[in-house]
Amino acid sequence: MTLAVLDWDIDHLPERLEAQAGEEGAVVLLRIDGKPCGQAVLWHRPEESSLPLRDRLLRAAGSSFWERWLERELGVPHADSAFGQLPSATVVVCTRERPDDLERCLEALSAMTDRAEVMVIDNAPVTDGTRLVVERFSDVRYVLEPRKGLDNARNAALKLAASEVIAFIDDDAVADPLWLRNLLRNFEDPLVMAVGGLTMALTLEAPAQVAFQRLGGFTRGFKHQVYDASTVDPFDAWQAAAGVNLAIRRSVADVIGPFDPALDAGTLSCAGGDTDYCRRILSAGYRIVYDPQALNWHRHRRSMEELRQQIFGYECAFFAILTKALLFEGDLRAIGRTLKWLRHQIPAVLRSLRRCNRGDLPFNVALAQTRGALAGPLRYLRARWRAGHG
Amino acid sequence: MAEATRVAVSIIIPSHNRRALLRRVLEALATQDPGTPSFEVIVVADGCRDGTEAMVLGHDAPFPIRLAVCPGVGPSVARNSGVERASADLFLFLDDDVIPTRGLVAAHVAAHLDDPGRAVLGPYPPEPVASPDSFRQNVQRWWTAHFDELARPGHRFSYFDLMTGNLSLSRAIWNEIGGLDPQFARAREDLELGVRLMKRGIRFYYAGSALGWHQEHLTSSPKSVLHRAREEGRSDVLMALKHPDMAPMLRVCRNVRRKGRRPALKFAVLRRTGFLDGAAIAIGQRLIRLIERLGLPSLREAIERPLREYCYFRGAAEALGGGWDDFAATPMPPKSSPDTEIDLTGGIDAAERTLTELRPASVRVLFDGEEMCILPAFPATEPWSGHHLRSALVRHGGWPFAHVLAKRRYGDMATPSQAAIRMIGVSDFVVQLDEARRQWERGHG
Secondary structure, three states, X not given: OEEEEEEEEOOEOOOOOOOOOOEEEEEEEEEEOOEEEEEEEEEOOHHHHOOOHHHHHHHHOOHHXXXXXXXXXXXXXXXXXXXXXXXXXXXXXEEOOOHHHHHHHHHHHHOOOOOOEEEEXXXXXXXXXXXXXXXXXXXXXXXXXXXXXXXXXXXHHHHHOOOOEEEEEOOOEEEOOOHHHHHHHHHHOOOEEEEEXXXXXXXXXXXXXXXXHHOOOOOOOOOOEEEOOOOOOHHHHHHOOOOOEEEEEOOHHHHHOOOOOOOOOOOOOOOOHHHHHHHHHHHOOOEEEEEEEEEEEEOOOOOHHHHHHHHHHHHHHHHHHHHHHHHHHOOOHHHHHHXXXXXXXXXXXXXXXXXXXXXXXXXXXXXXXXXXXXXXXXXXXHHHHHHHHO | OOOOOOOOEEEEEEEOOOHHHHHHXXXXXXXXXXXXXXXXXXXXXXXXXXXXXXXXXXXXXXXXXXXXXXXXXXXXXXXXXXXXXXXXXXXXXXXXXXXXXXXXXXHHHHHHHHOOOEEEEOOOOEOOOXXXXXXXXXXXXXXXXXXXXXXXXXXXXXXXXXXXXXXXXXXXXXXXXXXXXXXXXXXXXXXHHHHHHHHOOOEEEEXXXXXXXXXXXXXXXXXXXXXXXXXXXXXXXXHHHHOHHHHHHOHHHHHHOOOOOHHHHXXXXXXXXXXXXHHHHHHHHHHHHHHHHHOOHHHHHHHHHHHHHHHXXXXXXXXHHHHHHHHHHOOOOOOOOOOEEEEHHHOHHHHHHHHHHHOOOOEEEEEOOEEEEEEOXXXXXXXXXXXXXXXXXXXXXXXXXXXXXXXXXXOOOOOOOHHHHHOOXXXXXXXXXXXXXXXXXXXXX
């Protein structure tokens, strides 16, 4: 199953939705006056397809769209942060051997409305593909980080960037023209140390990409939020933001330290460097804003095997972080959080074993998660040992 | 000259054993923007044993400072006695833990020059200080949301907005109202003043640039919250006795005036447990701290909430004494039907003009004869006016109106789905994830 991904303003719609061969429907990002405010999922079905496109979209639109729409109809200003004095920013792309993705990412960054310093951190490269791509962009800075691991690359950026804010974007993501500006406007509150944005699927042309999006993808909703440790459990800090679309105030490193080199891609822990950092930001009493106007698009993994590894990796990383909190920070809350996870996961596994139909997936999600969780603690300890002795 | 030149503003600051903070307030007042109208400061040292008086008398400032001394009578009496020593025709009340920014005094004066008949409210949000403590985060969030709401265009003011930490009023209004009520010695004295101001039809004005930073991280603690809950219970009883129409807004009335035997039983217990208060507060605090460390937020809430309730109703029981049964038997004021109806068929502009003309306490909003929503009446709240209408339609469940508007704009087939409407205003993460999931399932097997 594949779907089209579209980006439309409700006032400037095409006449109809053209179905390409093999597509079963479309995911539409809806904008009002250019501002992303919701999504609609359309399926190509005979009884629906006869309706005018606009009617179909409006019937499928989510609540965030209607909130914004009613405000506009009534002339009530939306309670957004204003674009005051924006802090200086460096956009950082950490990458490893993905020259095609990286090129698309850098092209979108150079087409942004705001000019900003862009830095590419080439993490433990095997070839010089990344360097060759960066050379084609005259104003992009190339930095080599020989120590393998995404968090090592992020820490290199923390060290080298001179601006107030560092905006991280994944190498396989594409920024909206106003992405950076919408992240930066949320830093006016001095207690805000990180801002996350909305990440939509760039394409849904492979079944694994659709499956990931249906499981939740990077969806964090379309409503502006301010999180602190009492509105979101720091262990669930991924709800506030993720590294694919994350700006942090550089000075926060002086308070909570650098990213943990024993976490995230390139280590045995698989993922979680961003979640761990956001957890520490919240635990230290600071705030994280989620601003859906700060939009970028992510190319999800194309194969089911990669998706399975991703799901394994997320759970592995979650337990790596719990292990870290319990053993190295003496944080007893990790026990409570583990119990909560078990209460949710045991029934989920039992349900998944009883059910023969797994939807479109060739593997059992709940089991993949459980394997990841079981592997997490030991993998973190080994990754930590390696990071210390590597 | 026998008489000193009259100053434009008298700044009244009651203080209780906060010498160091008070000095910072005085220093901030000394560095107001150039061109700030002349002012004097009256410090009311209320039961101070930390040398506040000596600090004030020895303080060197570019404005006159007067000192009044009270024996620990609480902030409302202290403010009243500060007023007695004030010479200006404009009073500015500041708390001793609110550090003014450089434009605060001038902003208050400018607001009164524009229109002298208003109570001017300045914001004093918490000084942005990071704290991992959930108590502090909740307090910070509450205050920030409070002032964000006052700043929102279309905010409808009520007695609840009146706080004395950063407030200015003319002498004429103060005299007309009769100042703060000394009965409300430790809590709600500001809200009670707000009730009387609202009932007199005095308008409130929010002056965003009259900003002070509340040093609440130095002056409030979970412990003071429980003590405060008790004082609030006491004050709510006094409020209900003085202003019977406020009953629907007061928890003690909503709770005690229920039918059934539980309220009577509750009082029978509460009147005899005074000896437990000290231990309950002390042990409760330790328990809450322990649970917080273990990371069990729901258990903490499960313990803290009843503890707060207990303190609140202990305060209420003390204030009522033998009068509990009479108090419980007093009926709640009857709910009234809307004062007036407006129909939006003729356009929102016309409806706004009608509201501004009629200024009703409550309104039934119609479209083409069909009810869209009711804009409710609340006691001691400013009447509805045109500039409230648009945001009230967004906030007060004007969702039938969204349907009507969408139909009119796009035709019958293009209306919001029920699923979307149920989620309007909901911003919980998990619930939003569910909404996205339902969007995927919609129209697909």
